[in-house]
Each structure stands twice: as C-alpha cells, then as structure tokens.
Amino acid sequence: MTNLPISADLIAENNTRLLPALEEDYHALGRKLTRGGVDVDAVKTRVAGFSVAVPSWGAGRGGTRFAKFPLAGEPTNIHEKLEDCAVINQLSRATPRVSPHFPWDKVSDYAGLRQEAAALGLGFDAVNSNTFQDQPGQAHTYATGSLSSTDAATRAQAVAHNIECIEIGRQLGSRDLTVWVGDGTNFPGQQDLGRSLERYLDAAAQIYAALPDDWRMLLEYKMFEPAFYSSVISDWGSSILAAQELGPKAKCLVDLGHHAPNVNIEQIVARLHRFGKLGGFHFNDSKYGDDDLDSGSINPHQLFLVFNELVEAELAPRGDFRPAYMIDQSHNVTDPIESMLSSAEAITACYAKAILVDRAALHGAQEANDTMMAFQALRRAYNVDVGPILAMARYEAGGAIDVLATYRASQWRPRKAQERKAVGLGAGII
Numbered sequence: 001m002t003n004l005p006i007s008a009d010l011i012a013e014n015n016t017r018l019l020p021a022l023e024e025d026y027h028a029l030g031r032k033l034t035r036g037g038v039d040v041d042a043v044k045t046r047v048a049g050f051s052v053a054v055p056s057w058g059a060g061r062g063g064t065r066f067a068k069f070p071l072a073g074e075p076t077n078i079h080e081k082l083e084d085c086a087v088i089n090q091l092s093r094a095t096p097r098v099s100p101h102f103p104w105d106k107v108s109d110y111a112g113l114r115q116e117a118a119a120l121g122l123g124f125d126a127v128n129s130n131t132f133q134d135q136p137g138q139a140h141t142y143a144t145g146s147l148s149s150t151d152a153a154t155r156a157q158a159v160a161h162n163i164e165c166i167e168i169g170r171q172l173g174s175r176d177l178t179v180w181v182g183d184g185t186n187f188p189g190q191q192d193l194g195r196s197l198e199r200y201l202d203a204a205a206q207i208y209a210a211l212p213d214d215w216r217m218l219l220e221y222k223m224f225e226p227a228f229y230s231s232v233i234s235d236w237g238s239s240i241l242a243a244q245e246l247g248p249k250a251k252c253l254v255d256l257g258h259h260a261p262n263v264n265i266e267q268i269v270a271r272l273h274r275f276g277k278l279g280g281f282h283f284n285d286s287k288y289g290d291d292d293l294d295s296g297s298i299n300p301h302q303l304f305l306v307f308n309e310l311v312e313a314e315l316a317p318r319g320d321f322r323p324a325y326m327i328d329q330s331h332n333v334t335d336p337i338e339s340m341l342s343s344a345e346a347i348t349a350c351y352a353k354a355i356l357v358d359r360a361a362l363h364g365a366q367e368a369n370d371t372m373m374a375f376q377a378l379r380r381a382y383n384v385d386v387g388p389i390l391a392m393a394r395y396e397a398g399g400a401i402d403v404l405a406t407y408r409a410s411q412w413r414p415r416k417a418q419e420r421k422a423v424g425l426g427a428g429i430i
C-alpha cells in the first residue's frame, strides 16, 4: 500500500489545466516525427521505461568546503530524505530508486527502512561506502588513506566497512556496491605510486570476495580532490585495470564531473562498453572541476553525446548491460527537490534525443566517411524539442505535466519548514 506525499488531486488539477496544450504539442511533434519515419508513441514507451536513481545525500543542501547555507525545511535524516525523494519520483515518475550512503544513512532496522521506502513508492539502488571521512569512535583514521593505506589495520577497517555495506544492501534490496575512495597524495613522494595501487587492489579483492553472485562492485574513479597530487583510482584506465583484475562482477563507474575539463567522456563510455565494463553513471555538470552542478546546466550537448553512446551500447549489448544511472549533484543554492526534478528531465531528454538519432543514417554516413551527414544525423536529433514526449510519459504514469509548477503549488518546502527541525550552520560536504 503506497502513501505518496503530494496530493493526487493537486497533481490532477494542474494536469487538467495543462493537458489540452500538451496534447496539441504531442500530436504536432508526432506528425513531424512521422515524416521522418519515427513513431512518437514508440519513443514515448522507451522514455517511460527509463529511470535514474537519486542519491539520498542529494536531498539535503550541499555545501562547499567554505560554507553550507541550510534551507528551511531540508531533510536531516534518511526518513525525511526518503520523503523528499518520493516527491521527486511522484512528480517525475523517472526516479523510483534511492542510492543510500553509509554510514550517513545508518538505521537500526533495514527491513523497516525498505518497507518505509516501498510505501513511498521507492526502492534502493547501489549502496555507497564511505571511507573518505573519519566517523566518531572509529578505531583507525583514514588520514593515511583507506583501501590503500600503508596501515594494515586501517585497510582491514575499510574492507570491513564495505562488507557491512553489502550486508545492509542485501537487506535493502540493492545489487550494487559503489566504491569511491578519496585515497591519494598531496605531495610528490608522499606515497609510492605503485605500492599504493597494489594495496588498493589487495583490499578491493577482499571486498570482491564477499560480493553475492548477483552483485556488482562499481569502481568510481576521480581525477583529484581530496588528493591534489595523485589519486589512487584517478581515471578510467585505473578503474578498468582494477575491474579487470578483480573479475567479471567488478565494473567501472563514470561520474561526469571526475574528469579534466574537455575530456571526451563519450569516447570513454564507448571504450568501457567495448570491454563490458560500463557499470554505472553519476550525472552532474561542471565548468571547472568536480563542480557537481545540475545535469545539463552547462553542457547539455555533451550529455546528449554521452547518451548517444549509451543508446549505441543498448543496441549492441556486451554481456549483462545494465548501467546503474544516478544523479550525483551538490545543490548549494537551490531547493534540492527542484534541482533533481529539473535534472531528471534534462537527463531523460538527452536519452530521448539519443533514441531519435537516425541510426541507419548515422552508420551509413560513418561507413561512407560522409562527415557532414554523420554530424547532421546527430544534430537533427539534438535539435528536437522532446519536452512533449517526456511530459506525456509522465502524465500517463501518474506524474505531473509541469513538475516544477506542481511542486511549487504543493507548498511542500514551506510546509516542511514548519514541521522539520532546523539544520545547523557549518561547513558542509556532500
């Protein structure tokens, strides 16, 4: 029995007002696409089947290492975070799973948490371990690194934490463990670059050995931060080498913000897929580094090109191709619910545009070395306003035609500002 947070009547009222215009736009787009041999309903069906997870931590206001500016009514525990995630999914119908982070989301009863989520229409996605911060009462500090620490007891503690995350994830119904470590150095010579990777591989193998058969271990790489001279798993090369050494259940996870500026991420996607190692994706956008800005807010064309490769991969799957898609953003100046509603729409729009690419025309032009026509095949799809397809898919699934207007009309945040306890000030990381 589900008990969704936003009034169904409110959604229906807003939809009723917007439906006539949407129908007009959807049919007009349908006629246009038909001229190119594309069935708009078939595209809508694929779009309706697309989903992206939201991170539990993304429901709270993020911050920089300088400050965090709390939002009145923001969630302060996993229960409130689930409620907010349920709002996002109820309106968007595109985010039915939450990716939890431990120990941030620790509770005493995980079966209860799973039921609580299910009652809100949510399931759980990849579990994320956290060995990049020390926790109160922790026996060994991660100041020397975690899985790659020079200290054996610290490595053992980091391994045990990851195995505990698998155990929690089993109770929540997850099937992926995402491992991102902040391990690395800030000075040349601080640690031996070869031996630190050796230690990481050895510790990661112990986690891998504890993975259930139907689980995957997603190795998230990141170029820099918190380590500013070298990171142990800094790039897709390190990630895929580690994944290949660990075994078939180990895959790579691409976080868009974890590359140097201007890196050709879509090519990385194609490479990882070629070797059956594309396991997961963290969506966000950036201008300078790991900015964690909203997906598609800076470079929507790059997002489209990434999806173009993902659709190519869907059409030519290698092994068990089921990438875990997740939004991974820091919402420092917006209401996180609004950012994730807007991001889910931006991400789904790029997927829809990638579906619209005339693959026969693209592949034909590629084979004929007709550069301009190959590019135009992409350009034509990118230029289509797919908004009506997304809105119709949402409407038919019970969501809101205009997600942001309906969210604002619900007065969710002002109501929560009255009910929820205030968050303290302070520097915040997400």
Ligand code: PSV
Binding pocket: 057, 128, 180, 220, 222, 255, 282, 290, 328, 429, 430
């Ligand atoms: C690291 O920057 C990262 O992208 C990883 O996915 C972490 O789990 C998350 O951000 C923590 O904020």
Ligand code: MN
Binding pocket: 220, 255, 282, 328
């Ligand atoms: Mn990430």
